[in-house]
Amino acid sequence: xxxxxxxxxxxxxxxxxxxxxxxxxxxxxxxxxxxxxxxxxxxxxxxxxxxxxxxxxxxxxxxxxxxxxxxxxxxxxxxxxxxxxxxxxxxxxxxxxxxxxxxxxxxxxxxxxxxxxxxxxxxxxxxxxxxxxxxxxxxxxxxxxxxxxxxxxxxxxxxxxxxxxxxxxxxxxxxxxxxxxxxxxxxxxxxxxxxxxxxxxxxxxxxxxxxxxxxxxxxxxxxxxxxxxxxxxxxxxxxxxxxxxxxxxxxxxxxxxxxxxxxxxxxxxxxxxxxxxxxxxxxxxxxxxxxxxxxxxxxxxxxxxxxxxxxxxxxxxxxxxxxxxxxxxxxxxxxxxxxxxxxxxxxxxxxxxxxxxxxxxxxxxxxxxxxxxxxxxxxxxxxxxxxxxxxxxxxxx
Amino acid sequence: xxxxxxxxxxxxxxxxxxxxxxxxxxxxxxxxxxxxxxxxxxxxxxxxxxxxxxxxxxxxxxxxxxxxxxxxxxxxxxxxxxxxxxxxxxxxxxxxxxxxxxxx
Numbered sequence: 178x179x180x181x182x183x184x185x186x187x188x189x190x191x192x193x194x195x196x197x198x199x200x201x202x203x204x205x206x207x208x209x210x211x212x213x214x215x216x217x218x219x220x221x222x223x224x225x226x227x228x229x230x231x232x233x234x235x236x237x238x239x240x241x242x243x244x245x246x247x248x249x250x251x252x253x254x255x256x257x258x259x260x261x262x263x264x265x266x267x268x269x270x271x272x273x274x275x276x277x278x279x280x281x282x283x284x285x286x287x288x289x290x291x292x293x294x295x296x297x298x299x300x301x302x303x304x305x306x307x308x309x310x311x312x313x314x315x316x317x318x319x320x321x322x323x324x325x326x327x328x329x330x331x332x333x334x335x336x337x338x339x340x341x342x343x344x345x346x347x348x349x350x351x352x353x354x355x356x357x358x359x360x361x362x363x364x365x366x367x368x369x370x371x372x373x374x375x376x377x378x379x380x381x382x383x384x385x386x387x388x389x390x391x392x393x394x395x396x397x398x399x400x401x402x403x404x405x406x407x408x409x410x411x412x413x414x415x416x417x418x419x420x421x422x423x424x425x426x427x428x429x430x431x432x433x434x435x436x437x438x439x440x441x442x443x444x445x446x447x448x449x450x451x452x453x454x455x456x457x458x459x460x461x462x463x464x465x466x467x468x469x470x471x472x473x474x475x476x477x478x479x480x481x482x483x484x485x486x487x488x489x490x491x492x493x494x495x496x497x498x499x500x501x502x503x504x505x506x507x508x509x510x511x512x513x514x515x516x517x518x519x520x521x522x523x524x525x526x527x528x529x530x531x532x533x534x535x536x537x538x539x540x541x542x543x544x545x546x547x548x549x550x551x552x553x554x555x556x557x558x559x560x561x562x563x564x565x566x567x568x569x570x571x572x573x574x
Numbered sequence: 575x576x577x578x579x580x581x582x583x584x585x586x587x588x589x590x591x592x593x594x595x596x597x598x599x600x601x602x603x604x605x606x607x608x609x610x611x612x613x614x615x616x617x618x619x620x621x622x623x624x625x626x627x628x629x630x631x632x633x634x635x636x637x638x639x640x641x642x643x644x645x646x647x648x649x650x651x652x653x654x655x656x657x658x659x660x661x662x663x664x665x666x667x668x669x670x671x672x673x674x675x676x677x678x
Contacts, residue, residue: 397579404581404582404586
């Protein structure tokens with residue numbers, strides 16, 4: 178195993194993703210443009226047009242068709258890629274379930290954007306949370322480097338014989354997709370050695386006909402869903418293996434749950450996506466003021482890392498989760514809900530209260546000062562024994 | 575189908591590997607009414623055969639051919655596939671088919 182060589186270049190994060198797709202020698206790209214995902218597929222269209230990438234670029238009339246074309250491509254054994262967000266992801270929804278149900282290792286980037294109405298092109302996680310249960314492996318990237326790396330990792334995991342499931346990499350609309358960052362671009366040989374194109378899905382072949390997507394009669398459907406869920410849950414071991422191997426080859430080590438100064442922290446923040454970098458700055462500032470505050474960042478959202486969450490949070494005095502999506506009339510924050518679920522089913526005598534905050538919707542700034550105010554509020558609530566179901570922060574009354 | 579596969583045995587995506595295996599599925603189990611054919615009324619015109627959505631109208635040799643019978647065969651149903659929809663009984667121009675409740 179040789180170490181990868183890297184070239185350090187300034188790249189818009191969207192184009193860093195296009196670059197990753199090129200390095201992975203993807204066979205089929207099918208996409209429909211939607212802000213703020215456009216630059217990724219524009220970049221890929223250019224690469225295909227210039228002959229830099231030998232792939233079929235299928236321009237389609239909708240996201241529903243974009244995903245359908247990816248399903249068809251993966252069903253004949255091609256490496257397929259697409260990208261979308263918000264309304265496009267919603268329109269794709271029907272086929273997203275089919276991609277995972279048919280066990281096709283498609284990789285997609287979702288450039289997280291709010292759902293209409295009111296119409297908004299800005300970033301939050303409401304699009305992917307509306308499609309939380311699609312049965313795909315789901316990663317969240319915090320910066321351009323991670324976005325590029327996770328695309329590489331996603332193909333390796335998705336196509337693994339023990340997994341054979343589609344995977345999605347979430348990046349924040351605009352705050353990630355449209356910023357230019359210094360990115361280490363690995364050499365293609367290392368990328369393809371790490372993630373060679375493997376075909377373990379059942380494929381369509383005129384010489385050996387099969388029937389894909391048949392009716393799952395009541396005697397079959399439950400077994401099919403059990404098999405699919407077991408594959409998703411056990412993909413975690415394959416993800417960890419890939420993170421480990423990736424660290425050795427490329428020198429960047431990822432974990433499903435990343436901990437930042439959380440050891441011995443009394444109040445632990447939980448975030449997901451690009452806002453985690455602001456949260457880290459906030460933690461540094463609070464630590465400098467002597468406050469025992471730490472941070473947990475979720476990199477793998479599905480399969481949900483229950484055990485890691487228990488290990489990371491059970492010792493805390495209080496947990497504050499910032500969700501960038503709202504489950505209307507329900508639990509409030511989808512991440513907070515999962516964390517409560519992880520902490521509830523444990524024999525631990527003491528469980529920290531989980532404070533669920535909804536904020537940074539539709540690209541609204543959430544600064545390190547606001548994280549500090551959040552922590553102050555949690556400390557106050559914990560002292561007074563107040564435990565709201567959830568709370569929307571930064572709302573004008 | 576004698577036995578359904580366990581979740582571990584099921585091919586990826588519940589894909590059917592032996593194409594055309596629907597012939598093994600006994601849709602006749604869904605039937606709540608069976609089409610009973612009066613052989614003496616059937617003139618073997620084939621209307622039921624043409625209209626049956628499940629190809630479940632089959633030619634049988636007449637058991638008691640009357641001297642007036644024009645053919646030595648008539649149409650009756652295939653119990654393995656017939657779902658008992660009743661289209662044959664509705665459409666038979668001779669009124670030779672009656673839907674009778676299945677009692678087992």
